[in-house]
Amino acid sequence: MVTELVHNVTRSRxxxxxxxxxxxxxxxxxxxxxxxxxxxxxxxxxxxxxxxxQDEHDHALHWCDEALRRDPENLQAWYVKTLSYYDSENWxxxxxxxxxxxxxxxxxxxxxxxxxxxxxxxNQYEPAKQQLLVALELxxxxxxYLANLSYIEALLxxxxxxxxxxxxxxxxxxxxxxxxxxxxxxxxxxxxxxxxLLYLKNxxxxxxxxxxxxxxxxxxxxxxxxxxxxxxxxxxxxxxxxxxQVFLSWIVAWIVFRPLVVVFIVLYIIAFWLSKLxxxxxxxxxxxxxxx
Amino acid sequence: MTFxxxxxxxxxxxxxxxxxxxxxxxxxxxITEKPQETFEDVGGLEDVKKKINLNFILPxxxxxxxxxxxxxxxxxxxxxxxxxxxxxxLARSIxxxxxxxxxxxxxxAILSMYVGQSEVNLHDIFERARENKPCVIFIDELDAMxxxxxxxxxxxxRMLVNQLLLELDGIQALNSGxxxxxxxxxxxxxxxxxxxxxxFNHMMFVQPPAEQERELILKLKLDSKxxxxxxxxxxxxxxxxxxxxxxxxxxxxxxxxxxxxxxxxGSIQPIEQTDLLQAAKRRKAxxxxxxxxxxxxxxxxxxxxxxxxxxxxxKSNGLK
Numbered sequence: 001m002v003t004e005l006v007h008n009v010t011r012s013r014x015x016x017x018x019x020x021x022x023x024x025x026x027x028x029x030x031x032x033x034x035x036x037x038x039x040x041x042x043x044x045x046x047x048x049x050x051x052x053x054q055d056e057h058d059h060a061l062h063w064c065d066e067a068l069r070r071d072p073e074n075l076q077a078w079y080v081k082t083l084s085y086y087d088s089e090n091w092x093x094x095x096x097x098x099x100x101x102x103x104x105x106x107x108x109x110x111x112x113x114x115x116x117x118x119x120x121x122x123n124q125y126e127p128a129k130q131q132l133l134v135a136l137e138l139x140x141x142x143x144x145y146l147a148n149l150s151y152i153e154a155l156l157x158x159x160x161x162x163x164x165x166x167x168x169x170x171x172x173x174x175x176x177x178x179x180x181x182x183x184x185x186x187x188x189x190x191x192x193x194x195x196x197l198l199y200l201k202n203x204x205x206x207x208x209x210x211x212x213x214x215x216x217x218x219x220x221x222x223x224x225x226x227x228x229x230x231x232x233x234x235x236x237x238x239x240x241x242x243x244x245q246v247f248l249s250w251i252v253a254w255i256v257f258r259p260l261v262v263v264f265i266v267l268y269i270i271a272f273w274l275s276k277l278x279x280x281x282x283x284x285x286x287x288x289x290x291x292x
Numbered sequence: 293m294t295f296x297x298x299x300x301x302x303x304x305x306x307x308x309x310x311x312x313x314x315x316x317x318x319x320x321x322x323i324t325e326k327p328q329e330t331f332e333d334v335g336g337l338e339d340v341k342k343k344i345n346l347n348f349i350l351p352x353x354x355x356x357x358x359x360x361x362x363x364x365x366x367x368x369x370x371x372x373x374x375x376x377x378x379x380x381x382l383a384r385s386i387x388x389x390x391x392x393x394x395x396x397x398x399x400x401a402i403l404s405m406y407v408g409q410s411e412v413n414l415h416d417i418f419e420r421a422r423e424n425k426p427c428v429i430f431i432d433e434l435d436a437m438x439x440x441x442x443x444x445x446x447x448x449x450r451m452l453v454n455q456l457l458l459e460l461d462g463i464q465a466l467n468s469g470x471x472x473x474x475x476x477x478x479x480x481x482x483x484x485x486x487x488x489x490x491x492f493n494h495m496m497f498v499q500p501p502a503e504q505e506r507e508l509i510l511k512l513k514l515d516s517k518x519x520x521x522x523x524x525x526x527x528x529x530x531x532x533x534x535x536x537x538x539x540x541x542x543x544x545x546x547x548x549x550x551x552x553x554x555x556x557x558g559s560i561q562p563i564e565q566t567d568l569l570q571a572a573k574r575r576k577a578x579x580x581x582x583x584x585x586x587x588x589x590x591x592x593x594x595x596x597x598x599x600x601x602x603x604x605x606x607k608s609n610g611l612k
Contacts, residue, residue, distance in 0.1 A: 013403055020436050021481075022399075208592035209585055217592070283591060 010036075011046070018050050026050050041071035048080045057084040075105050086114050094118070109138035113145055116152070125155045143173030147182035154189035162186055177206040181213060184220070191236060193223045221279040228275040231268045327384040327394050334378065334385050336505040340496045344369065344386055347494055348471060352390050352426065368460060368472035368491060370434065372479040373498035374582035376537025379475040382498060383430040386473060392426035399433040402452075414452065418459040418470075425469035434474035434492075435481040453483050460491045477582065479598070480589045487598070497601035500535050500579045503528045509536055510568075513543040518550070520562040527568045533577035533611065545571035583611050 014029035027050050033043035044067035052060035061084050067077035078101040085094035095118075102111050112135035119128035132149045139145065150165035166183055173179050180203035187195035200217040207213060222228055238246055253261050331341050347367060351358040371379040380396075387394040395417065414437075421427040431437060437456055460472060474492050476482065486492050501509060507528035514522070531539065546567035553561040583606055590599035605611070 016403060022436075025399075205593045205595075208588035214588070214592065 011042075014046060014050075018053060021053075023050055023054050039070055041067045041074045042076070044070065045074050045077040045080060048077060048084075052080050052084055052087075055087070057088040060084045073104060075108075078104055079108065079110070082111065082114065086117075091118070091121075107138055109135040109142065109145070111135075112138070113142075113148065116148065120152070120155075125152055128152050129156065141172050143169045143176060143179045144182070146172065147179045147186070151182050151186040151189065154186045159190050162190060174202075175206065177203045177210065177213060180206070181216070184216065193220075193229065196220055197224065218276075218279055218283065221282070222272075222275040225271075225275040225278065228271045231264070231271045234264075326391065327388040329381065329385040329388040331385055331389055333388075334382055335508045336502055337378075337382065337498065340371075340382070340498060343494065343496060348386060349389050352469075367494070368474065369494040369496060370479065370482075370487070370492035371473065371475045371496050371498050372477070374500060374535055374579035374586075375477045376535035376578065377498050377500050378536050379498050380430070380432060381536075383428065383473045383475060386471070387428040387430075390426055390428070390471070392428045392469075392471065393421075393424045395421055395427060395429045397429065397431045397437075399436055402431075402433065402437045414455050414459065421470050426471070427469070428471045428473060431472065431474045433476060434486075435476045435478045453486075457483075457485055457491065460486070480593065495598050497599075497605070499601070499605050500533055500577070501539075503532075506531055506534060506539060509539045510543065513540055514563065517547065518560055518562040520564040522563070522565050522568065524568075526565070527572055530569070530572045531577070533579050533583075533609065534575075535577065535579050538575060538578055542568065542571045542575055545574065580611070 010029055010032050014026050014033070017023075017026035017029060027047065030043055030047045030050060033040055033046070037043070044063050048060045048063035048067060051057075051063060060080055064077045064081040064084070067074045068081075071077075078097070082094065082097045082101045085091075085097055094114075098111055098114060098118075101108070105111070112131045116128040116131035116135065119125075119131060129149065129152045132145055132152065135145045136142065136149070146165050146169035150162045150169060153159075153162040153165060166186060169179055169183060180199040184196045184199035184203065187193075187199060197217075197220040200213065200220045203210075203213045204217045223232065238249075241249070331345075334341065347369065371382060373379060384394060397417065417429065421429050437452060472492075474486075479495065482492075487495070507524045510524045510527055514524075527542075531542065534542070546563050549567040549570065550561050550563045583602070586599065586602045587606060590602045594600070
């Protein structure tokens with residue numbers, strides 16, 4: 001009885017330390033669970049989760065396999081394994097793993113969210129929307145899914161639906177960097193540069209360590225400059241075209257307006273680098289060391 | 293949930309809470325320590341000491357002046373900075389300066405409160421501090437107790453932050469002579485409510501030791517050890533950005549090298565300059581990683597200018 005209590009307390013401590021991002025200490029606690037019971041599948045999957053939180057996907061996968069060897073139906077291990085393949089963009093393994101994971105745990109909404117994103121990587125917007133609708137059926141109040149759906153609606157051209165979903169997402173969670181990131185993409189797609197920058201600003205305040213957010217925020221700031229926005233306008237039309245249409249328009253433009261195309265390219269390059277320089281000075285000052 | 297006296301977990305908890313003793317009969321919390329360190333023992337950090345002096349120490353020594361301005365004796369400050377740079381030592385020296393009792397709450401104690409199996413209760417700790425005035429409550433790793441409530445998913449996590457807020461407000465309203473010092477390596481994880489006036493509104497950046505301080509630290513760490521002819525100034529120059537803890541590790545490495553020679557030769561071998569130089573070459577300052585994270589918060593997520601000290605330090609010390 002006492003052993004069981006100690007075991008549970010140790011487990012709680014490990015989870016708590018992991019939530020505090022004290023991963024080394026969390027791992028020490030989790031290892032104690034293994035010392036107490038070397039066949040504790042939950043302990044293996046907890047260690048996998050701790051490694052996953054540190055983006056150490058190879059370690060996470062190793063410990064997932066150890067957990068699944070002891071209990072093939074360990075849901076946490078399947079969850080971490082699927083997410084690890086997703087995060088490391090190992091799509092072949094991801095496709096195989098998520099199928100098994102859903103078979104075992106069909107009510108886990110995250111899996112449908114991941115499948116939606118997988119469809120997005122292949123530009124399959126409508127199937128992505130269908131997957132997200134399944135996720136939202138299981139977890140209707142998840143702001144992240146609503147924000148993602150807002151983005152997909154914008155990609156599908158339904159700007160009104162996109163804006164409505166944006167409101168719904170913000171109503172449910174105004175403190176998530178990921179929600180803001182999706183909303184910024186959604187706003188970008190709708191051509192709303194101000195909203196895009198606002199969402200990126202919120203995202204970066206929540207997590208300035210995230211490199212992707214920093215990069216997108218700095219790019220967003222570039223759009224504050226009118227001269228750069230003007231030259232970006234054609235790229236917005238282009239992004240709505242199919243690849244063959246883009247190719248064809250460039251060929252036609254090159255044949256008909258060759259000098260104009262050259263002037264446009266030169267102006268675009270100047271505007272891009274000038275706005276980048278201005279943003280850099282505004283944010284970091286006159287220092288030109290590489291910002292990590 | 294309680295455990296008997298032989299339980300391993302209780303033992304570990306008691307070890308970590310060695311500054312408190314529970315009376316066997318009455319479960320009484322007795323504050324057992326009055327630190328002997330004072331500001332004289334703290335090398336450098338002049339700006340921080342000046343600010344602490346004005347807000348903490350002088351109000352006790354000259355209460356009438358501060359009373360004229362409506363300022364109470366007591367309050368709270370938050371020390372933040374890279375790990376191993378002497379936040380705990382500074383807190384102890386503040387208690388030493390005002391000859392106050394010192395109550396140290398460490399991560400393990402906070403963790404015990406979270407997992408709900410400890411008799412240590414936050415309210416009790418504050419109550420006991422109020423009964424033992426003047427008293428400094430030092431909450432190490434404050435981010436663990438007062439992390440952002442938005443990021444805390446569990447109900448009991450939020451309860452502890454709320455309780456802490458309640459206790460800090462209580463200090464202002466009811467208690468003169470209770471000082472709360474929080475320390476954290478990650479101030480950006482703190483709940484913003486904790487930084488409002490009356491709570492931890494004095495934020496002080498405890499930076500890594502400067503060259504002269506590093507030399508002094510090395511001298512203290514090598515004190516009473518067999519040493520050869522040393523040029524500590526040279527070592528101090530080569531250990532830019534090293535924290536006090538890094539320097540301690542460096543000395544340990546050098547001692548190990550001297551010990552190896554001693555075992556080989558059979559006679560006591562002093563620590564030589566090359567031992568220290570080799571150790572300095574092998575070790576890297578652990579503060580650098582902290583600064584690369586802190587810089588992002590200072591640049592992109594600092595609307596109130598709380599972290600300006602970080603950027604100023606980085607600029608003046610050539611840190612990227």
